[in-house]
Amino acid sequence: MFVVATAGHVDHGKSTLVRALTGMEPDRWAEERRRGMTIDLGFAWTTLPSGGTVAFVDVPGHERFVPNMLAGVGPVPAALIVVAADEGWMPQSAEHLAALDALGVAYGLLAVTRADLADPGPATARARAEIAATSLGAVPAVAVSGLTGAGLPELRAALDRLAAQLPAPVVDDPVRLWVDRSFTVRGSGTVVTGTLGGGRLRVGDALELAGADEPVRVRGLHCLGEARPEAAAVARVAVNLRGTPRDRLGRGDALLTPDRFHHTDLVDVRLAGDPAGDLPATLTLHVGSAAVPVRVRPLGPDTVRLRLARPLPLLVGDRALLRDPGRHHVNGGVRVLDVAPPPLGRRGAAAARSQVLAELNGRPDLAGELRRRRLVRAGALIRMGVPVPTGRDSPAWAVPVAGDWLADPAHWRQLGERLTEEVARHAREHPLEPGMPVDALRQRLALPDRVLVEALVRPPLRIHAGRVGAASANALPEPVALAVSRVRAEYGDRPFRAPEADRLVDFGLGPREIGAAVRAGALLRLADNVVLLPDALDDAVRVLAGLPQPFTLSAARQALDTTRRVAVPLLELLDRRGATRRLPDDARIVVT
Numbered sequence: 001m002f003v004v005a006t007a008g009h010v011d012h013g014k015s016t017l018v019r020a021l022t023g024m025e026p027d028r029w030a031e032e033r034r035r036g037m038t039i040d041l042g043f044a045w046t047t048l049p050s051g052g053t054v055a056f057v058d059v060p061g062h063e064r065f066v067p068n069m070l071a072g073v074g075p076v077p078a079a080l081i082v083v084a085a086d087e088g089w090m091p092q093s094a095e096h097l098a099a100l101d102a103l104g105v106a107y108g109l110l111a112v113t114r115a116d117l118a119d120p121g122p123a124t125a126r127a128r129a130e131i132a133a134t135s136l137g138a139v140p141a142v143a144v145s146g147l148t149g150a151g152l153p154e155l156r157a158a159l160d161r162l163a164a165q166l167p168a169p170v171v172d173d174p175v176r177l178w179v180d181r182s183f184t185v186r187g188s189g190t191v192v193t194g195t196l197g198g199g200r201l202r203v204g205d206a207l208e209l210a211g212a213d214e215p216v217r218v219r220g221l222h223c224l225g226e227a228r229p230e231a232a233a234v235a236r237v238a239v240n241l242r243g244t245p246r247d248r249l250g251r252g253d254a255l256l257t258p259d260r261f262h263h264t265d266l267v268d269v270r271l272a273g274d275p276a277g278d279l280p281a282t283l284t285l286h287v288g289s290a291a292v293p294v295r296v297r298p299l300g301p302d303t304v305r306l307r308l309a310r311p312l313p314l315l316v317g318d319r320a321l322l323r324d325p326g327r328h329h330v331n332g333g334v335r336v337l338d339v340a341p342p343p344l345g346r347r348g349a350a351a352a353r354s355q356v357l358a359e360l361n362g363r364p365d366l367a368g369e370l371r372r373r374r375l376v377r378a379g380a381l382i383r384m385g386v387p388v389p390t391g392r393d394s395p396a397w398a399v400p401v402a403g404d405w406l407a408d409p410a411h412w413r414q415l416g417e418r419l420t421e422e423v424a425r426h427a428r429e430h431p432l433e434p435g436m437p438v439d440a441l442r443q444r445l446a447l448p449d450r451v452l453v454e455a456l457v458r459p460p461l462r463i464h465a466g467r468v469g470a471a472s473a474n475a476l477p478e479p480v481a482l483a484v485s486r487v488r489a490e491y492g493d494r495p496f497r498a499p500e501a502d503r504l505v506d507f508g509l510g511p512r513e514i515g516a517a518v519r520a521g522a523l524l525r526l527a528d529n530v531v532l533l534p535d536a537l538d539d540a541v542r543v544l545a546g547l548p549q550p551f552t553l554s555a556a557r558q559a560l561d562t563t564r565r566v567a568v569p570l571l572e573l574l575d576r577r578g579a580t581r582r583l584p585d586d587a588r589i590v591v592t
């Protein structure tokens, strides 16, 4: 199927022509038929000589209804421009053409209608000249009469040729169906219609709807009045939604493949039209079938930041249009450069941003995004419309550094260096701690995710017990090593005597130092403030094994030449380690 939108001044014969081509009535409303004027979008379709189908989105020409016209042409890539032979080029001919141009519509046809009333020559010449200067370029022209039917076969043939020129739709693309109508069908519930420009819809699909917490389900699908299990782009579709109240959505909403779009209310765009400095502070942004008020902040000569009154699912590269509703003026098209732009807080940030934007062209550019964002999730980029290659063909810098995080290679290297510095600094400032806590590092490096810290740790650094330190974390900090060596010097020949609390203080062994020494295996802690040199355990077993078995606590104390303060916890430790066993009468034996 191929979809084409009409365009042209009021009363120039658009609806009459669609009616003559399709036999269907595009003016759906009684009021439209009473007034002989299109107010809202109309839909009709027919089979072309080739056997293909063309669906028309018929738009109103009256200047009051330009927003409706824009909702109709927004999602449609081809236009049938209608000019009346007897009236020629008129204001809304120009405004509609400006809109098509702003949206970058590249495929079209000119139909000069009411050719039974006047010579179509002058109107044709003028219209072709106007159209040639736009994104449509040179278009074929056909003189027709909706009244007599003259020229209709030629027009049908021209529509067939136009259809053959259109680029093939990408049916693997995610779905972004801009809703142009919503209504209720008795017994079925809410139905929305739209032009499916890419992707595929199936009955049963779950789709995302901005502002809804839950996905909406496709209960039924119709294409051109026929029920279908599935519809692939390009197609006019009517989607019956399960359990979605009619007032939950309408024109300007979009049904989306879940998790594939970023809803944004802030975009940086390039202007093709009025210069940034000439734009009023508030305008209306038209994109797809949506029309949203925006605040305009000029950044460069042809770049602006737009703050949208409500978020839209926009992608890098999207074309949209700015219009001043008060002045009936299409200010021009815009091309979306960034759907997640950085805040402009600092002084000079706007100027710097304008330089960045000057380099962008709206074509998704993964390497550039990584350079600018430095660290970003692949999923986030995909939702912005920047494809991320996967599999064997992807370049090394497009492979996630952790989870689905992608990093600019230079930035990642720098982060690795900073991590090493931070760990070294932490070791200097907290010599007794066994490394820097991962979360403290995460904050220090302003990283959004702990897995990034983990991925940055390289030998000789390592993560142990939630901290990042040197792999040789067993090495003692210098002051503690000194204290331990003094213990050894003083107690080496009486290994079962533990220094009293005040001696520990003399040595400089407070609770933290003792903790560090114990973790490093330089001291053995039997109880609070009761420490021995680590070889004491093996020595004790040897001494105790020399005693008549079983032996009492008092015999052990004497043999070890120590006090109860040491003997009691020492024997308990040996019990726990299975070196000794305590018998029911409290005597012990050495387990051999």
Ligand SMILES: Nc1nc2c(ncn2[C@@H]2O[C@H](COP(=O)(O)OP(=O)(O)OP(=O)(O)O)[C@@H](O)[C@H]2O)c(=O)[nH]1
Pocket (backbone or CB within 6 Å): 008, 009, 010, 011, 012, 013, 014, 015, 016, 017, 036, 037, 038, 039, 059, 060, 061, 062, 113, 114, 115, 116, 117, 144, 145, 146, 147, 148
């Ligand atoms: N003689 C003659 N009259 C025509 C022709 N086409 C349209 N008309 C008449 O022109 C008037 C306007 O036609 P429409 O088809 O409603 O025009 P339109 O472009 O759809 O108008 P809007 O939707 O309001 O913008 C009607 O009275 C039609 O009967 C034609 O080819 N020949």
Ligand SMILES: [Mg+2]
Pocket (backbone or CB within 6 Å): 014, 015, 016, 037, 038, 058, 059, 060, 061
């Ligand atoms: Mg009409």
